[in-house]
Amino acid sequence: MLELNVKNETSRLKAVVLGIANSNGPTPKLEEAYDPKSKEHILAGTYPVESDMVKEMKALNGVFEKYGVDVYRPHLIKDYNQIFARDIAFVIDDLFIKANILPDREQEVEAIQYIIDQIDTSKVITPPEKVHIEGGDVMLWDDHIFVGTYKGSDYKNYITARTNMYGVDFIKELFPNKTVKEFDLVKSKLEPRDNALHLDCCFQPIGSNKGIIFKNGFREEQDYMYLVELFGKENLFHIDREEMYHMYSNVFSIAPDVVITERNFTRLNNWLREHGMTVEEIPYAEISKQEGLLRCSTMPLIRE
Numbered sequence: 001m002l003e004l005n006v007k008n009e010t011s012r013l014k015a016v017v018l019g020i021a022n023s024n025g026p027t028p029k030l031e032e033a034y035d036p037k038s039k040e041h042i043l044a045g046t047y048p049v050e051s052d053m054v055k056e057m058k059a060l061n062g063v064f065e066k067y068g069v070d071v072y073r074p075h076l077i078k079d080y081n082q083i084f085a086r087d088i089a090f091v092i093d094d095l096f097i098k099a100n101i102l103p104d105r106e107q108e109v110e111a112i113q114y115i116i117d118q119i120d121t122s123k124v125i126t127p128p129e130k131v132h133i134e135g136g137d138v139m140l141w142d143d144h145i146f147v148g149t150y151k152g153s154d155y156k157n158y159i160t161a162r163t164n165m166y167g168v169d170f171i172k173e174l175f176p177n178k179t180v181k182e183f184d185l186v187k188s189k190l191e192p193r194d195n196a197l198h199l200d201c202c203f204q205p206i207g208s209n210k211g212i213i214f215k216n217g218f219r220e221e222q223d224y225m226y227l228v229e230l231f232g233k234e235n236l237f238h239i240d241r242e243e244m245y246h247m248y249s250n251v252f253s254i255a256p257d258v259v260i261t262e263r264n265f266t267r268l269n270n271w272l273r274e275h276g277m278t279v280e281e282i283p284y285a286e287i288s289k290q291e292g293l294l295r296c297s298t299m300p301l302i303r304e
């Protein structure tokens, strides 16, 4: 049996599901892409090739090996994108909550059924159908749960809006003793620089009291101010529009003082080191072309 335990984004990682880039399928047609950054690269002829993405995920797996983390991989589905394990389900405390993910991505859940079978069934939660929620929008900070959403009345027109207010309310009901705070995120179907696909595309806590944040990822300044007040402005590393496009906020912590990041994130990597962190730099720029990075490719099961 897997004894799940995840309460925040940074405690020492013990077990994780890591997505897989093998048999990712051919370059999608423009109308098949479900995020604007993939679209941009399909149009430009620069969509990432499988062998490069396999190499990048191997580098990530190498860091997990180095730190003794147990790694689970999804079963392979032929010609199907299974890189972004983050979104298909998520663990809060000892509960495994299945996401109601974009229909284009539904098969990804079947591929991790063998892992779900190792969890006490009373701890596996399936939300009702009207709930839309993906793991990239759910972020834990001990007694707080942060949830990314989109409150616009045109929600259903946005394939880039993945968590609705039913999703937020569902989490509130499930965790009455935690402070659940939702964040209204900017969405664009066409411009990746104006699209916070998930909360982890514009914000993430780091260490015990720090965070990475993109102010304009929030539709309401109040939501941004909530985080400034909670963390303190001096503890937040502010990124600009281009850095958010490169997914600076989507690094991945494996301990309060160990962060895995992209090797080209020089400004961020220096800041992390200045604050006493060990920075494990790996190449991940090809996968980033699909509008997801390190946090997106991982789903923590157990942290210390």
Ligand SMILES: NC(=[NH2+])NCCC[C@H](N)C(=O)O
Binding pocket: 034, 035, 038, 084, 086, 087, 135, 136, 137, 197, 198, 200, 201, 290, 291, 292, 293, 295, 296
């Ligand atoms: N947690 C995340 N930010 N995941 C990124 C997923 C990216 C993927 N292309 C999608 O649109 O679904």
